[in-house]
Amino acid sequence: MKIAALQSPLYWQDREANLAYFSDLIDSLGEADLLVLPEMFTTGFSMAPEQIAEAADGPSLRWLRDMSQQHNIAITGSVAVEENGNFYNRLYWVSPESESHYDKHHLFRMAGEHTHYAAGSERKIVEYQGFRLCLQVCYDLRFPVFCRNRNDYDVLIFVANWPEPRRHAWSSLLTARAIENQSYVIGVNRVGEDGNGINYSGDSVILDYLGQPLAQTIAHTPAILTAEISFADLQGFREKFPAHLDADDFELR
Template identity: 50%
Template sequence: MQDLTISLVQCELVWEAPADNRQHLGELIADTAGRSDLVVLPEMFTTGFSMNALGNAEEPGGATEQWLLAQARQWDCAVTGSIAVREDDAVYNRMLFATPEGVSHYDKRHLFRMAGEHKRYAAGQDRVVVPWRGWRINLQVCYDLRFPVFSRNRQDYDLMLFVANWPAARRLHWRALLPARAIENLACVVGVNRIGQDARGLDYSGDSMVIDAQGQVLSDLQNKNGTVSVVLSGADLMAYREQFPCHLDADDFQLR
């Protein structure tokens, strides 16, 4: 299993301004050029966590999806983050995973009712694991972090990604749950959050992190603006799983 270099992009987002956000994020992605296999952007990176679902939603294959695909092809890497997408008369908080070959997606399953997300967006149903450069990657969005049954490793992924707009008021939860998901699933975990303040006055502390399967924090952006790149060791992950195979004693159940 080869190593995988991951770049985290943590920044402020301009409220409901997709073109401005794409331009700024494009500059940050360019900073990772030539040293990354996978670039991770925050949740709703074109608009911020807006409940104006219909007003912000793009069509499948729209401007942002094409922009992600162009970034992936330009820098020969995968690029991922979520946006609002309208399909079949519903709007989804959709995590797009673009590679030079095409775009996969995951629709957020757990919608944040405390902000009314469940009234404005449709919940996804499918769990999505995508293959990329020898790694199996589980795609998750923000509030999904609180639901460990849904993210339970069925020995079908090596890395779990969480993209988020997670408010600073609950940063303790974010910083506790990310390592917990890594430890219990014998998998590496990456969480990417935004910083700054949104149009509703909510503050975001960032705290984007890369965590190995033992729960060790390999990188922590805290409240910094910018990017960081981290190499995940495939050999270390495989060795740890062989030395500590607690998954062999896991309870046998599945989410319906």
């Protein structure tokens, strides 16, 4: 599977500007099977859902569908959504054949996200081109139990608006998640400054199941990361080093 990940600045709370920006980027993109966008890619990480949230079948989802069909590509990124009286930080997954979503489970209380958005209750794993992909959002990265591989995924995706002062944690935890879960990991973060004056260094990366980078970016620089991942290579490594057979059983509640 060929992966493309977009590390980019975001126009603050301006859906139309962001969609136009990403449309141009995608039009110039080379061949890819999966495209990963940052967290809240239409607005930036905003705690004003009353102003920015869309309906569950809103314009951003329709745009994702259009991009997927036009370019014959799977695409994922999160947006603020209002549904049944609640706001969610919703990670959409759209491919030419299927559609799904994951509502962010761990809400970043240090920014007050838990007071503005409702938490999702379920993990979400989708299947595409023979891979099983687990969808996660930003702060979920800090909680290894929630994203523990129970032999149910092959690729772990984190989309984020992860601030620069914690960039070491971002990079370290992505590497740890790849190693401990024997999984490819895609971590896509934004760059630039948001409307609250918070800076983001990006540090996006695509890692293999050993935690080694297949593609990485220069900090603070808009970039398109590309890498090709192999299910046969992953399966071969898991057979030679089956650490998952000694993992502890547990249940999520």
